[in-house]
Amino acid sequence: MxxxxxxxxxxxxxxxxxxxxxxxxxxxxxxxxxxxxxxxxxxxxxxxxxxxxxxxxxxxxxxxxxxxxHWFGYISVDDVDARVALLEAKGGQVVRPPFDIEGVGRIAIVADATGAPLGLMTAFDE
Known part of the structure; x- marks a missing residue:
């Protein structure tokens, strides 16, 4: 990861x-x-x-x-669900709630407090 x-x-x-x-x-x-x-x-x-x-x-x-x-970036985080909750508490928005992609990881599509979209991701252990 x-x-x-x-x-x-x-x-x-x-x-x-x-x-x-x-x-x-x-x-x-x-x-x-x-x-x-x-x-x-x-x-x-x-x-x-x-x-x-x-x-x-x-x-x-x-x-x-x-x-x-457009290019879309994903930032690695320690715990997608916890970081999404923190993001919402700090004024960000959830575009797509956390979901799993088999063999890849857990991902959420969000927007920061300025409205800029990005992905948050915790890769599954290999």
Whole structure:
């Protein structure tokens, strides 16, 4: 698990996954591994050699269409549920309550006190 309070993962939410994959492959040398998701969707893990470095996914039906393609960051925390409660007490908002992703970790999608969105994540022990 990443140390508490450090950015742990970043993912690109885009309307054109294939174009993004071609771009980052050419510019950064990333390769991509496809992970099937529920509902027939796919998540693409960007790899730098053997190391996973980021994720890419189609944002269609996940965020409103007026939201442009963007990078989204996740911060590693010691306890997602406790940190979400503290976030709410300090003026943040919960966008999506904590949930588990099998083999990955427990995640919450939140907004800080200024309205900036981010993810909080506690990775499952490997």
């Amino acid at each position: 990443a140390p508490h309070a450090k950015f742990y993962w970043n993912e690109l939410m885009t309307d054109d996954v294939e174009k993004a994959k071609a771009f980052y492959s050419a510019v950064l040398g990333w390769t991509f591994s496809e992970m099937p998701m529920e509902g027939g969707r796919s998540y693409y893990v960007a790899m730098l050699g053997d190391e996973p470095v980021a994720g890419l996914m189609d944002k269609t039906d996940i965020v409103p269409p007026y939201v442009p393609p």
